[in-house]
Amino acid sequence: MSKKYLVTGGAGYIGGVVATHLLEVGHEVTVLDDLSTGFREAVPAGAEFIEGRVQDAAEWLDSSYDGVLHFAASSQVAESVAKPEKYWENNVGGSLALLGAMRAAGVRTLVFSSTAATYGEPVSTPITETDPTAPANPYGASKLAVDHMIAGECAAHGLAAVSLRYFNVAGAYGSAGERHDPESHLIPLVLQVAAGKREFISVYGEDYPTPDGTCVRDYIHVADLADAHLSALEAAVKGEHLVCNLGNGSGFSVREVIETVRKVTGHPVPEVVAGRRDGDPAVLVASAETARTRLGWTPTRSDLGDIVADAWAFARREETRE
Numbered sequence: 001m002s003k004k005y006l007v008t009g010g011a012g013y014i015g016g017v018v019a020t021h022l023l024e025v026g027h028e029v030t031v032l033d034d035l036s037t038g039f040r041e042a043v044p045a046g047a048e049f050i051e052g053r054v055q056d057a058a059e060w061l062d063s064s065y066d067g068v069l070h071f072a073a074s075s076q077v078a079e080s081v082a083k084p085e086k087y088w089e090n091n092v093g094g095s096l097a098l099l100g101a102m103r104a105a106g107v108r109t110l111v112f113s114s115t116a117a118t119y120g121e122p123v124s125t126p127i128t129e130t131d132p133t134a135p136a137n138p139y140g141a142s143k144l145a146v147d148h149m150i151a152g153e154c155a156a157h158g159l160a161a162v163s164l165r166y167f168n169v170a171g172a173y174g175s176a177g178e179r180h181d182p183e184s185h186l187i188p189l190v191l192q193v194a195a196g197k198r199e200f201i202s203v204y205g206e207d208y209p210t211p212d213g214t215c216v217r218d219y220i221h222v223a224d225l226a227d228a229h230l231s232a233l234e235a236a237v238k239g240e241h242l243v244c245n246l247g248n249g250s251g252f253s254v255r256e257v258i259e260t261v262r263k264v265t266g267h268p269v270p271e272v273v274a275g276r277r278d279g280d281p282a283v284l285v286a287s288a289e290t291a292r293t294r295l296g297w298t299p300t301r302s303d304l305g306d307i308v309a310d311a312w313a314f315a316r317r318e319e320t321r322e
Contacts, residue, residue: 002027003027003028004027004028004029004030004064004066005027005029005065005068005233006032006067006068007068008032008070008098009054009073010032010038010042010043010047011033011035011039012037013180014113014225015069015071017223019044020174029044029047030048030050030060030065031047031048031050032050032060033052033072035051037074037075037181044176054095055093058104058105061107062105067107067109067233068102068110069233070098070111073091080138091143091145103153103157109233111161112150112163113166114146114163115140116167116245116247117143118140118144118147118165120134120140121134121136125285127245127284127285127287147163150163150241153241160240162233164225165246167218167285167286169219169220171222171223171301171307171310172222172313172314177310177314186254187219188315190261190269191311194268195267195315195316196267200269201271201272202272203255203258203272203273204274205273205274205277206273208276209282210283212256215284216251216253216283216284217283217285218247218250218251219252219307220247220248221299224299228244228291231291231297245287247285247286249287252304257308258271
């Protein structure tokens with residue numbers, strides 16, 4: 001059955017891919033994005049586009065919508081430390097305004113783009129949704145604050161909501177891929193080295209208690225992530241705030257990523273070892289058992305080589321556009 005959804009932040013990497021998936025299964029989609037970090041061309045054909053801030057969602061949201069998928073947020077960890085006020089205003093203030101707009105319009109289903117940064121330094125591996133939340137930066141703290149706001153909205157006003165806590169999202173889907181400025185994610189950074197846009201990739205620490213001494217992270221393909229959002233819309237229950245981790249349940253080290261990029265691209269990738277970064281846990285891997293049982297979701301694109309190959313194909317297409 002076709003439904004109508006508002007996708008905030010739908011001109012970004014993940015929001016754009018989710019909007020595309022919604023359209024592919026026959027839903028009607030409106031994208032709301034202020035283009036501060038997103039790209040107009042990332043909005044999929046067939047979606048209505050509104051250039052505006054999530055703080056002003058009440059101007060456009062009405063009872064014709066069946067639900068909201070909320071991606072509009074500032075998401076750079078280092079920037080959040082330098083400018084915490086921006087993250088409280090954009091992430092918390094924007095989400096508070098959105099919840100008010102949804103309440104006023106009678107729109108009672110929400111899927112929220114949360115983050116593994118809500119956990120901070122993990123107390124165990126793999127991380128589960130019942131593990132303590134102790135964000136190490138204002139970005140993670142702002143997302144956790146929104147999770148608390150959503151929980152209160154569900155209990156008090158009958159909202160049906162699912163918060164999806166991502167780990168490392170990568171890969172590409174069709175013409176949509178990562179284009180962050182500044183770029184801070186490992187796979188696109190290593191691909192920039194392979195493409196000759198960077199001289200080397202920095203490896204921050206090689207003395208961690210992992211098989212090859214470098215940090216291990218859980219990578220999830222952006223298309224698998226999008227599938228989870230569509231499943232979350234169907235699984236949302238009135239009055240309940242469901243929190244689900246999304247990941248593959250296994251991790252890849254920094255050096256495994258670098259070696260995979262070498263194999264996929266056929267290009268050399270020089271690396272330079274640097275000191276550990278403060279706050280970098282040795283291993284960040286998710287337990288996605290809740291997503292499997294409650295959403296019926298299982299990632300199907302878990303091979304690191306396939307994830308890198310999709311990201312590389314996107315990077316090569318972007319080069320031809322420049």
